Amino acid sequence: MVQWTDFERATIQSVFEKMDYDDVGPAALSRCLVVYPWTQRYFGNFGNLYNAAAIQGNPMVAAHGKTVLHGLDRAVKNMDDIKATYAELSVLHSEKLRVDPDNFRLLADCLTIVVAARMGAAFTADVQRAFQKFLAVVVSSLGKQYH
Amino acid sequence: MTLTAKDKKMVKAFWAKVAGKAEDIGCDALSRMLVVYPQTKTYFSHWKDLSPGSAPVRKHGGTIMGGISLAVASIDDISAGLLSLSELHAFQLRVDPANFKILSHNILVVLAVLFPNDFNPEAHVAMDKFLAAVGRALSEKYR
Numbered sequence: 355m356v357q358w359t360d361f362e363r364a365t366i367q368s369v370f371e372k373m374d375y376d377d378v379g380p381a382a383l384s385r386c387l388v389v390y391p392w393t394q395r396y397f398g399n400f401g402n403l404y405n406a407a408a409i410q411g412n413p414m415v416a417a418h419g420k421t422v423l424h425g426l427d428r429a430v431k432n433m434d435d436i437k438a439t440y441a442e443l444s445v446l447h448s449e450k451l452r453v454d455p456d457n458f459r460l461l462a463d464c465l466t467i468v469v470a471a472r473m474g475a476a477f478t479a480d481v482q483r484a485f486q487k488f489l490a491v492v493v494s495s496l497g498k499q500y501h
Numbered sequence: 502m503t504l505t506a507k508d509k510k511m512v513k514a515f516w517a518k519v520a521g522k523a524e525d526i527g528c529d530a531l532s533r534m535l536v537v538y539p540q541t542k543t544y545f546s547h548w549k550d551l552s553p554g555s556a557p558v559r560k561h562g563g564t565i566m567g568g569i570s571l572a573v574a575s576i577d578d579i580s581a582g583l584l585s586l587s588e589l590h591a592f593q594l595r596v597d598p599a600n601f602k603i604l605s606h607n608i609l610v611v612l613a614v615l616f617p618n619d620f621n622p623e624a625h626v627a628m629d630k631f632l633a634a635v636g637r638a639l640s641e642k643y644r
Contacts, residue, residue, distance in 0.1 A: 388622035389629060406623050463606065467625065470610045471617035479536035479553050482610065486537055 356491050358433055365484040369469065370430045375423050378468055383419030384410045386464040393457055422461070429492050437495045444499035455497035462489040504630055509576050511627035516573045518619055519612065523570065526615065527562025528554060530607040538603050544596060565604070572635045579638045591642035598643065601636030608632060 387394050388406045397403065400414040409415055425443065432439045447453045466486060470477045477485075504512075519526065532553035534541050548557040568586055575582020590596055609628060612620045620628075 385622045385625060389626040406621075410622065467609060467613045467620075470613040471620065474614055474617065477610075477614055479533045482533055483537040 355434065356436070361480070362484040362487065363433060365481050366430060366433065366488050369473070369481070369485060370426070372473075373423075373469070374472075375420055378465070378472065379419035379421070379423035380410075380416035381419070381468045382461065382465040383422060384412070384415050385468060386461045387415065389464060390457075390460045393460060396451070396453060396457075423465075426492065429488070429495075433488075436491050437498060440492070440495040441499055444496050447496060448500040455493075455500055458493040458496050462486075462493050465489065502630060502633065504576065504627075504634055508627045508630055511624060512573060512576060512631045515619065515624045515628065516570075519616060520570065522615060523566040524559065524563045526608065526611050527564075527566035527569075528559040529562070529611045529614070530604065531558050531562040531565065533607045533610060534604055537607070541600055541603060544594075544600075569608075569632075569635065572631070572638070576631070579634050580641055583635070583638045587639050587642045590639045598636065598640040601639060602633075605629070605632035605636060 387397070387403060387409050394403050397415070397418075400412060400418075402408040402412060403415075428439050429436045447455070466482070466489065469485065470482070473481070535545070535551055535558070536553060542551055545551055545557075548555075550557060552558070568583070571582055571586075572579050580587070609620075609625065609632070612624075612628065
């Protein structure tokens with residue numbers, strides 16, 4: 355089981371409480387599709403993804419970005435057993451969605467960049483460490499049921 | 502994943518905007534790296550103070566940004582431009598090349614913190630590709 359310090363717990367709750375999901379979700383997913391264009395392979399039916407402007411203006415990308423970000427809520431509420439919390443989602447991503455789990459790491463990196471941009475100086479090195487540790491646990495849990 | 506003409510143009514334009522804060526960027530990126538990836542501290546056991554923003558961290562952050570500046574200026578042939586730095590890293594420093602990715606990530610985080618509006622997705626992808634190219638150039642002489 356992952357050990358969390360009081361600082362880490364408080365930091366994760368605080369970062370997500372203050373987060374504007376409607377802004378951060380779409381921003382993170384669209385950034386991922388621009389910075390790592392091969393991730394577009396999973397969104398063939400999303401319409402126009404031809405360039406950065408199209409991606410950032412695409413309503414299906416925006417909607418899906420919000421969905422994915424809200425998917426993190428469960429981990430934020432169950433930090434002591436993220437692995438069990440995500441077992442079902444891991445199976446879904448493996449067997450139905452067939453997403454290469456390396457993509458979770460790519461999206462996590464983009465989310466880190468977006469949160470850093472929104473929080474500015476408040477995104478200190480210690481906050482960054484806690485946030486990246488949290489995302490690493492999420493990423494690992496989502497990949498656990500692949501076989 | 503070579504740098505296209507568009508990437509080079511974007512890197513030069515973005516660098517022109519941020520170069521004024523190069524020392525701050527280097528200091529913050531290095532500070533974050535030492536905190537978020539503590540295994541990187543193993544390369545700096547000879548420093549008295551590894552805390553964020555300390556004098557050796559600030560000085561070395563500036564040195565690193567000097568190298569990045571050189572790479573921007575040599576963007577049409579980064580390997581040639583960074584030849585002596587490449588030899589330094591290969592034969593003397595022998596920094597494990599995995600750490601170039603780690604430092605690059607932290608540079609990108611600092612760019613997001615300091616330039617939230619300019620560091621848009623297009624600037625991000627160009628800088629990410631550029632820093633990866635710098636890492637490759639620095640690793641060239643390793644073996």
